[in-house]
Amino acid sequence: MLNSDQNKKIIIDGSRFSDLAGFYDEASLVFMKETDWKVGTLDGFDDILYGGFGVFENKDQVEVTWKDSQKSKEDLGLEATRHFYENKIRQGKPFNIELIQQKLDELLSGNGQTLFQILIEIIESHKNITLILD
Secondary structure, eight states, rough: OOGGGEEEEEEGGGOOOOOOOHHHHHHHHHHSSTTTTTSSSHHHHHHHHOOOSSOOOOOOOOEEEEETHHHHHTTSHHHHHHHHHHHHHOOOTTHHHHHHHHHHHHHHTSSSSSSHHHHHHHHTTSTTEEEEEE
């Protein structure tokens, strides 16, 4: 086990974005320095967290601090998530419209996840990453 001095430290700065596209830009900047690949989807964000082609390797212990996380929680909250799902429904194929409508219905009934919660869940699913909300 690496001690904390050997952990890779990455900062997501919530003051630098106010929507999902801005989050993807920030994630590309901090996780994919000096590469041509850019984050553009939730799946793509999950993919870069496996490591190996950005700023850390697959087995590295990584500490991610999300500064201004309360701002991001609001920016990527109910309204942003509603728009996210509505846009996918409007686009239709290749998206699974029934599943997206179900997720939208859950969100509007108070049982669904916001984009912020989805991003947190994605980060926390990677056992080598420690998330600190600041």
